[in-house]
Amino acid sequence: MTAEPLPLAGITVVAVEQAVAAPLATRHLADLGARVIKIERPGEGDFARAYDDAVHGLASHFVWLGRGKESIELDLASPGGRETALALVDRADVVISNLAPGAMDRLGFGATALRERRKDLVVVTISGYGDGGPYTDRKAYDMLVQAESGLCSITGTPEAAAKTGVPVSDIATGMYALSAIQSALFRRERTGRGATVEVSMFEATAEWMGHPVYTRMYAGRQVERMGLSHASICPYDAFPTRDGQVLIGVQNDRGWAALVRDVLGRPELVDDERYATNIARVARRAEVDALIGSLTRGFGSVELAGRLDEFGVPAARLNDVAGLVDHPQLAARDRWRDVETPVGPVRGLLPPMTFTDVELPMGPVPALGQHTDAILAELGANAREEDTHHGTT
Secondary structure, three states, rough: OOOOOOOOOOEEEEOOOOOOOOHHHHHHHHHHOOEEEEOOOOOOHHHHHHHHEEEEOHHHHHHOOOEEEEEEEEOOOHHHHHHHHHHHHHHEEEEEOOOOOOOOOOOOOOHHHHHHOOOOEEEEEEOOOOOOOOOOOOOOHHHHHHHOOOOOHEEEOOOOEEOOOOOOHHHHHHHHHHHHHHHHHHHHHHOOOOEEEEEEEHHHHHHHHHHHHHHHHHOOOOOOOOOOOOOOOOOOHHHHHHOEEEEEEEEOOHHHHHHHHHHHHOHOOOOOOOOOOHHHHHOOEEEEEEHHHHHHHHOHHHHHHHHHHHHHOEEEOOOOHHHOOHHHHHHHHEEEEOOOOOOOOOEEEOOOOOOOOOOOOOOOOOOOOHHHHHHHHHHHOOHHHHHOOOOOO
């Protein structure tokens, strides 16, 4: 690695954020080299700080999403807090928020007001359902959006719907916000023009519902809840072995041929008209799954996984989270680093976007208000300090 500049070095982001969606976007911006100043409610801060105490007393969500940022406690409802926040805005390239609907406007920090103040500013507002329509003022949390968008209806088992195990509506929203910010900054480099960007959790999740939406609109049917299986592909599931199970995901008819001929030793099944095409296999899913299961039972898990790899048939183990933490691929690629926190170093994974010329930083997780005095001193702010620090946002 050389000492090349970080991709977003010199960019300053002011974040009025909480929970997951906006903090994920800004955490990645910080990883990429931007300076992220996180405005937090005095005395309380981002409520994700109190979700749990799993990481030596710190909340797991906040350790994941808070690193690399500077924390300043400001009461945006007070004259001093507003004055300080506007001074930060005047030095910023990006302002991002995900407060309750209308909260930033009521505080005087809505996108229209900020863009009138700074034409070159990139202002990103994250909301549950977007501005306009009957759901505008609804509060939206990840599980609620997953349910409202139909995602829960296709997730789980045939017997019970489920939300995903990680907050995918939040994550989708945060990643679209990240993409929009980078795109807006790139355009600004060429035109000098800022941007007003709105990202809706509901619309981000609806975008991820692509193939079930098209199946509903044009095939007239609801994609079924399939557990580990796939509504459009077969065989695609966990299959039993002598000592456990292995996940197999055949993607096309070449994969079917490799599975039955080379891995399982049944070449006559390659061209069997009942199974030769994916459409035929999906139509006989129960029959195909039972057939493959009867054959995989003859192998141990390690042996079967080795044969699947040898012949290029996609497969995986059904790991738990401990299996991820101890995964040999992460160790072999040296993906773990120590991240500083108020309670000492904790392990963290390097950002998944790997630059060959520079390692992206993994800055410290800040204590609430840790940088308040330093930022105020930088701004030359000393008047009305009492208003700046106390109250609620």
